[in-house]
Amino acid sequence: xxxxxxxxxxxxxxxxxxxxxxxxxxxxxxxxxxxxxxxxxxxxxxxxxxxxxxxxxxxxxxxxxxxxxxxxxxxxxxxxxxxxxxxxxxxxxxxxxxxxxxxxxxxxxxxxxxxxxxxxxxxxxxxxxxxxxxxxxxxxxxxxxxxx
Amino acid sequence: xxxxxxxxxxxxxxxxxxxxxxxxxxxxxxxxxxxxxxxxxxxxxxxxxxxxxxxxxxxxxxxxxxxxxxxxxxxxxxxxxxxxxxxxxxxxxxxxxxxxxxxxxxxxxxxxxxxxxxxxxxxxxxxxxxxxxxxxxxxxxxxxxxxx
DNA sequence: TATTGTTATACTCTATAACTATA
DNA sequence: TATAGTTATAGAGTATAACAATA
Numbered sequence: 208x209x210x211x212x213x214x215x216x217x218x219x220x221x222x223x224x225x226x227x228x229x230x231x232x233x234x235x236x237x238x239x240x241x242x243x244x245x246x247x248x249x250x251x252x253x254x255x256x257x258x259x260x261x262x263x264x265x266x267x268x269x270x271x272x273x274x275x276x277x278x279x280x281x282x283x284x285x286x287x288x289x290x291x292x293x294x295x296x297x298x299x300x301x302x303x304x305x306x307x308x309x310x311x312x313x314x315x316x317x318x319x320x321x322x323x324x325x326x327x328x329x330x331x332x333x334x335x336x337x338x339x340x341x342x343x344x345x346x347x348x349x350x351x352x353x354x355x
Numbered sequence: 356x357x358x359x360x361x362x363x364x365x366x367x368x369x370x371x372x373x374x375x376x377x378x379x380x381x382x383x384x385x386x387x388x389x390x391x392x393x394x395x396x397x398x399x400x401x402x403x404x405x406x407x408x409x410x411x412x413x414x415x416x417x418x419x420x421x422x423x424x425x426x427x428x429x430x431x432x433x434x435x436x437x438x439x440x441x442x443x444x445x446x447x448x449x450x451x452x453x454x455x456x457x458x459x460x461x462x463x464x465x466x467x468x469x470x471x472x473x474x475x476x477x478x479x480x481x482x483x484x485x486x487x488x489x490x491x492x493x494x495x496x497x498x499x500x501x502x503x
Numbered sequence: 504t505a506t507t508g509t510t511a512t513a514c515t516c517t518a519t520a521a522c523t524a525t526a
Numbered sequence: 527t528a529t530a531g532t533t534a535t536a537g538a539g540t541a542t543a544a545c546a547a548t549a
Binding site (some may be wrong): 215216218219220221222325335346 | 364369370373375376481490494
């Protein structure tokens, strides 16, 4: 008989938990939460986006991002800039923010490398190629976001 | 310069969410929660285990499993059997439980196949081989479980 | 009328503690 | 003294609703 097939979630959930812990600890090392670090990343990659856009890119909520932005702005890691549309805030990362974000990311990548250490170099390359592909498929299967 | 390296969580989190939704919906189709289905799976794979052992295998909690077992037992999908150690309950799945579990699992595998459809057959095989490996590494990096 | 940012509220999930009965 | 099961409580995380300002 065929070998029992494992639900993918049985593998992906422990993996997601481990990666979540890696990001939590790396961010906490710089007095950030995982979400605050994620916001810094998105703003660094595309300066000038407004709060709703950043939240949407993270599959986060435009409500909860407010407090995170308050904290980041107070620490001088990014700024809310007034733009043409005076309802929206253009988000821009500061030099301090870029430096902090880079330090957290470096710590994350080191921990990820340790997690992938048991795999062969080929397998690691395959994962770094396949996971983003799968994520794209997962995102396209996502239900339409609700009102908020 | 080297291509920007994506945090693994940026790929794994959307994937985990999609898989979680797949399991939630498949289980709900048989009036189960995802955790109730997971419990059925573990009990089916190893009959006679007690509640704490099953919870530990799922990285679940021995507290929350109680209500799930109440529901499963009331529906006749498994039974709590008395064993030698009269503190512990030996868990055994029933025929009905096996059938229900199999139906949910079949639905999950169909939905997983749809999610993996954009990938080549080779890539799919690579994933089914690599993800369990990675999960093992993730589990071994897990912090020691606390009191409860 | 719709959208952005914001705040407040409610709900779900999870973590922690404590009790009992057995060992 | 420690463990299995159970229950109750508190907390974190998330979802939903409503509002003012602007388009």
